[in-house]
Amino acid sequence: MSFKGSSLPLALITGGANGIGLATARQLAKDGYDLFLIDKDQANLEVAVAELKQSGKKVESLALDLSDAVATEKAIIDLLKEIEVDALVNNAGLGFARTVAQTTLDEWDLTFAVNIRAQYLFCKHIVPQMIARGGGAIVNVASAGALVGLKNRVAYCSSKAAVVGLTRCIAADHAMEGIRINAIAPGTVDSTWIGRILADDPDPVARRKMMEARQLDGKMGTPEEVAYGIAFLLSKEGRFVNGSVFSMDAGLTAV
């Protein structure tokens, strides 16, 4: 029992109000999970929760800015007094389009705060709870940019490479205690994020073509495709996958 009064497993998803996180919430509801969503985007979080409740699953949420480490750690500790987490999806993330010299200290710190420090905090507190209950599954959302250098993404790629290190070390330490943890490394995914990048570009058509061309078949992924990968990694069918970096990038990192 994960939510009091429910017999279903519970998945906690960060960044669940939009994009890949929301698609994952929809997939996991179909797969039989109750859901707890965390996001700083309160408006879309409320819309997501209302929609997901139509699945008949129990869905709760918390509006929280994960760049605030003190508030985040307190929220996690308080939450774990109320819920037991069977599946954790560390998905919230952000990025800036900058070279190393262009990246400000604030941009670097914010990128690392959300993309990796928040993942560490959720793992730090949820892994012991999972171990005490016999185990659990975690997916940390990384990026193809963890595996190859992308132009103008220096803080983003660095933080996503750290996600891979966090994931592998937790697998090494806790596999024997029933923890399965994997990183997923998507290529370019047509999410709300990409929509924002295109909207800000003086030539969105050319930019979209450039982004599409990075995948070997010339097409972006969809949030739903990545959600399916995350759901597989969390499922019992994914038992033999641990400490991996699961690429879903239409070959972006293959050549």
Ligand SMILES: NC(=O)c1ccc[n+]([C@@H]2O[C@H](COP(=O)([O-])OP(=O)(O)OC[C@H]3O[C@@H](n4cnc5c(N)ncnc54)[C@H](O)[C@@H]3O)[C@@H](O)[C@H]2O)c1
């Ligand atoms: N879209 C892509 O091409 C792509 C590729 C590889 C990896 N990813 C990764 O996938 C994950 C999801 O990205 P997406 O494409 O769905 O983007 P998105 O912008 O559509 O969704 C990201 C979500 O994270 C939330 N978030 C951001 N900062 C937050 C903070 N400080 N506190 C709480 N919530 C915060 C946002 O509100 C949003 O709901 C990210 O970790 C991203 O790095 C995306």
